[in-house]
Amino acid sequence: MDLNAKIPDGPIEGKWDRHRFEMKLVNPANKRKYNIIVVGTGLAGASAAASLAELGYNVDCFCFQDSPRRAHSIAAQGGINAAKNYQNDGDSIYRLFYDTVKGGDFRAREANVYRLAQISVNIIDQCVAQGVPFAREYGGLLSNRSFGGAQVSRTFYARGQTGQQLLLGAYQALERQIGAGKVKMYARHEMLDLVVIDGVARGIITRDLVTGETRGWVGDAVVLATGGYGNVFYLSTNAKGSNVTATYRAYKRGAGFGNPCFTQIHPTCIPVSGDYQSKLTLMSESLRNDGRVWVPKQKGDTRRPEQIPEDERDYYLERRYPSFGNLVPRDVASRAAKAVCDEGRGVGPSKMAVYLDFADAVRRLGQNVVADRYGNLFEMYERITGEDPYKTPMRIFPAVHYTMGGLWVDYNLMSTVPGLHVLGEANFSDHGANRLGASALMQGLADGYFIIPYTIGNYLAQAKLPKITVEHPEVQRCLAGVRAQTTRLLGIKGRTTVDEFHRELGLVMWDYCGMGRTAEGLKIALQKIPEIRARFWSDVAVPGANEELNPWLEKAGRVADFLEFGELMCLDALERNESCGGHFREEYQTPDGEALRDDANYSYAAVWEYTGEGSAPRLNKEPLEFKNVKLATRSYA
Amino acid sequence: MSKTMTLTLQIWRQRSANTPGSMQTYKLEGVNEHMSFLEMLDVLNAKLTKDGQDPVAFDHDCREGICGSCSMVIDGRPHGPRKGTTACQLHMRTYKDGDTITIEPWRAKAFPVIKDLVVDRSSFDRIVAAGGFVSVNTGVTVDANATPIGKKNADEAMDYAACIGCGACVAACPNAAAMLFTGAKVGHLVKLPQGQVERRGRVLRMVEQMDHEGFGACTNHRECSEACPKEISFDAIELLNREYMRAQVTND
Numbered sequence: 001m002d003l004n005a006k007i008p009d010g011p012i013e014g015k016w017d018r019h020r021f022e023m024k025l026v027n028p029a030n031k032r033k034y035n036i037i038v039v040g041t042g043l044a045g046a047s048a049a050a051s052l053a054e055l056g057y058n059v060d061c062f063c064f065q066d067s068p069r070r071a072h073s074i075a076a077q078g079g080i081n082a083a084k085n086y087q088n089d090g091d092s093i094y095r096l097f098y099d100t101v102k103g104g105d106f107r108a109r110e111a112n113v114y115r116l117a118q119i120s121v122n123i124i125d126q127c128v129a130q131g132v133p134f135a136r137e138y139g140g141l142l143s144n145r146s147f148g149g150a151q152v153s154r155t156f157y158a159r160g161q162t163g164q165q166l167l168l169g170a171y172q173a174l175e176r177q178i179g180a181g182k183v184k185m186y187a188r189h190e191m192l193d194l195v196v197i198d199g200v201a202r203g204i205i206t207r208d209l210v211t212g213e214t215r216g217w218v219g220d221a222v223v224l225a226t227g228g229y230g231n232v233f234y235l236s237t238n239a240k241g242s243n244v245t246a247t248y249r250a251y252k253r254g255a256g257f258g259n260p261c262f263t264q265i266h267p268t269c270i271p272v273s274g275d276y277q278s279k280l281t282l283m284s285e286s287l288r289n290d291g292r293v294w295v296p297k298q299k300g301d302t303r304r305p306e307q308i309p310e311d312e313r314d315y316y317l318e319r320r321y322p323s324f325g326n327l328v329p330r331d332v333a334s335r336a337a338k339a340v341c342d343e344g345r346g347v348g349p350s351k352m353a354v355y356l357d358f359a360d361a362v363r364r365l366g367q368n369v370v371a372d373r374y375g376n377l378f379e380m381y382e383r384i385t386g387e388d389p390y391k392t393p394m395r396i397f398p399a400v401h402y403t404m405g406g407l408w409v410d411y412n413l414m415s416t417v418p419g420l421h422v423l424g425e426a427n428f429s430d431h432g433a434n435r436l437g438a439s440a441l442m443q444g445l446a447d448g449y450f451i452i453p454y455t456i457g458n459y460l461a462q463a464k465l466p467k468i469t470v471e472h473p474e475v476q477r478c479l480a481g482v483r484a485q486t487t488r489l490l491g492i493k494g495r496t497t498v499d500e501f502h503r504e505l506g507l508v509m510w511d512y513c514g515m516g517r518t519a520e521g522l523k524i525a526l527q528k529i530p531e532i533r534a535r536f537w538s539d540v541a542v543p544g545a546n547e548e549l550n551p552w553l554e555k556a557g558r559v560a561d562f563l564e565f566g567e568l569m570c571l572d573a574l575e576r577n578e579s580c581g582g583h584f585r586e587e588y589q590t591p592d593g594e595a596l597r598d599d600a601n602y603s604y605a606a607v608w609e610y611t612g613e614g615s616a617p618r619l620n621k622e623p624l625e626f627k628n629v630k631l632a633t634r635s636y637a
Numbered sequence: 638m639s640k641t642m643t644l645t646l647q648i649w650r651q652r653s654a655n656t657p658g659s660m661q662t663y664k665l666e667g668v669n670e671h672m673s674f675l676e677m678l679d680v681l682n683a684k685l686t687k688d689g690q691d692p693v694a695f696d697h698d699c700r701e702g703i704c705g706s707c708s709m710v711i712d713g714r715p716h717g718p719r720k721g722t723t724a725c726q727l728h729m730r731t732y733k734d735g736d737t738i739t740i741e742p743w744r745a746k747a748f749p750v751i752k753d754l755v756v757d758r759s760s761f762d763r764i765v766a767a768g769g770f771v772s773v774n775t776g777v778t779v780d781a782n783a784t785p786i787g788k789k790n791a792d793e794a795m796d797y798a799a800c801i802g803c804g805a806c807v808a809a810c811p812n813a814a815a816m817l818f819t820g821a822k823v824g825h826l827v828k829l830p831q832g833q834v835e836r837r838g839r840v841l842r843m844v845e846q847m848d849h850e851g852f853g854a855c856t857n858h859r860e861c862s863e864a865c866p867k868e869i870s871f872d873a874i875e876l877l878n879r880e881y882m883r884a885q886v887t888n889d
Binding site for chain 1: 639652653669671672673675676679680683685686687689690691692694696697698699700701702703704705706719721722726727728730751752755757758759761762765766767769770771772773774775776777778779780781782784785786787788791794795798799801802825826829831832
């Protein structure tokens with residue numbers, strides 16, 4: 001597997017500029033001769049589809065939701081980072097770059113991260129021009145706040161709905177191109193295979209979720225922006241439909257999968273309340289700006305929070321990390337919460353929760369200011385739990401939120417399959433082993449608005465692409481494969497529901513490949529997963545037929561892929577004998593319980609190659625070089 | 638300890654757009670008060686699947702009240718009885734043991750039923766495609782802070798922009814009008830300097846598309862704003878009427 005990242009030469013500050021000059025261009029009059037397939041309409045997909053169409057390319061765009069506006073980017077709450085330094089507090093492109101590489105625990109590619117920091121400033125300009133209603137100060141200028149893992153205020157936000165507003169900006173740009181006829185939009189269509197012809201990505205297979213019709217599509221390049229795979233854990237903050245199918249099927253067609261074990265556990269989610277639970281709800285990290293995290297000092301303390309006096313409370317983040325306090329990065333905050341609960345100091349009915357307390361903030365700022373900043377989040381909490389956070393502290397616990405791993409891409413965002421480009425959370429990304437808050441929106445939009453429009457031209461200008469149609473035998477072969485799987489799933493007629501299998505897989509993943517991992521546990525998971533998979537294929541109950549709207553058939557296909565993908569994650573986690581960022585191997589920790597990296601042996605991106613059914617995937621390595629940021633143990637103390 | 642309850646559910650079942658539907662009755666036991674409304678339907682569907690019956694199709698995705706997928710009329714009210722709350726955020730503690738709950742799809746000519754509780758809302762996308770945007774290509778170089786926007790205008794723009802496009806406003810309206818939805822987008826953009834250049838054409842095209850899709854006209858029942866899970870103000874409709882009038886008498 002060729003893992004040449006194609007990083008441009010020269011000093012890091014000039015790489016992107018130089019690359020933009022050196023890349024080949026497609027003549028404006030020729031752009032309309034190219035057809036590009038874009039799958040997914042979140043921040044990355046919608047911004048890419050709109051921008052490519054504006055340039056003149058013809059775009060076929062697909063999403064499984066009923067409207068492109070509903071992609072899961074819509075649910076991002078907190079904000080988007082940009083190195084604008086509007087607050088005059090010492091921010092710079094270099095600082096955002098440095099914070100991101102460090103926050104990712106030195107497992108990201110320097111050149112990509114630097115470019116991301118450079119582009120961050122353009123994103124804000126673009127979004128404001130589209131009419132994104134960011135929060136503003138009384139003087140009419142943009143407001144900023146600080147976010148976990150940063151000591152400057154560089155986060156732009158639109159109340160607690162930043163993802164929604166940024167996505168609506170991209171969606172509106174996309175709808176404008178749909179209206180102009182440059183983008184053909186296919187909603188309620190799910191991608192079920194990638195078509196690779198002569199080693200080049202040339203098309204996809206989709207199922208129309210309303211009629212059940214499967215059909216092939218061909219184009220000159222394929223762009224996947226299909227999001228992350230956090231739902232492999234069953235319970236996560238992801239939308240119910242989020243899945244690994246598009247990227248996993250591309251992996252089976254030859255695209256290397258990078259760092260699949262790098263998952264992010266978000267520290268501030270509403271705890272699990274029962275076994276009927278279908279998803280977990282995030283409470284924005286911005287709450288940690290004013291909320292204080294604590295548990296009782298005493299184990300098994302059953303008093304109500306207001307009955308526990310100040311000196312019997314342990315504000316453990318402030319105690320352990322005095323300079324960052326409650327604003328430590330997500331992986332650090334999550335592990336610290338797990339540690340106090342494991343000690344028996346957790347709170348609430350399950351004892352798997354910690355308090356996030358706003359009493360001080362209400363005293364200091366007044367209820368009005370707190371309501372202005374977090375009102376909608378407090379309401380959401382109240383709706384779900386029936387408790388009022390103005391009066392009693394919130395209960396929170398970590399939950400799976402984001403996946404840093406994804407399909408490996410080079411500097412041009414192209415995977416190991418020529419022609420297949422991967423954007424946003426779907427790629428193995430710029431976040432290394434841990435993503436900092438407010439960086440996902442930044443990356444999705446950087447990829448879609450400002451990187452792919454250039455790099456795809458460079459690819460098309462040089463690629464030799466023979467004309468093909470959907471009648472091509474490879475398209476037909478892929479179609480037949482997809483139809484056969486559908487027939488097989490509907491034919492099992494077993495007794496166990498798709499959700500029951502999914503839940504069972506999720507528990508195995510959470511127990512053995514979640515916040516704390518051990519070689520022993522991962523080996524157990526690697527035995528259990530194939531066993532669940534075998535039962536799935538003999539006993540799953542998929543009601544209904546293919547030729548109708550059938551959400552259970554859709555879900556069965558996604559869970560079938562999770563049942564294979566989970567194994568790949570565990571394998572990756574087992575192979576990486578170190579702790580870094582969101583990957584915490586309990587065998588590798590400092591005496592204070594912090595992650596212990598092994599830079600001598602694991603300073604690489606692990607890229608997995610599919611070698612066929614029943615055959616072990618092959619591990620390839622892209623070595624990571626740090627020429628600008630000095631490798632150091634992360635310290636937030 | 639949490640309480641459980643037994644419920645009688647009356648649910649609209651319709652196999653496809655072209656087959657007639659009807660209300661069917663289901664009894665569901667062991668519903669936990671902390672479940673969300675959709676989790677209660679998950680439990681019903683698991684039971685139906687196990688019994689070899691066809692489960693109830695409904696749209697849902699984020700389950701945290703922001704994606705706008707969920708779309709069901711619960712006891713005659715879009716998204717159910719709780720103000721400012723989507724169906725996915727409604728929790729069963731709102732109900733008590735022995736209750737009967739009716740569940741129906743959005744009903745509007747412009748939202749044809751696809752199956753059971755699932756409807757086709759692509760008409761909303763086409764209204765946005767007609768003009769609900771600022772025509773700015775990627776690559777603009779004006780600094781984001783070059784144009785200050787007063788906090789009041791920015792906040793009002795955000796109030797309108799909060800719409801999640803779920804369609805509850807249409808489902809609640811006796812005329813199945815989409816004026817709250819359309820007005821919210823027009824309002825969002827007209828409050829901002831970036832939206833001024835296309836102000837006139839935008840409202841004309843969006844209203845034309847709205848009429849073309851078969852949505853009705855507003856006769857001031859105000860049910861839309863009452864049902865809106867994001868509590869978009871009825872002012873959006875007054876604003877839409879004003880903007881439409883202005884567009885007809887001006888040239889800019």
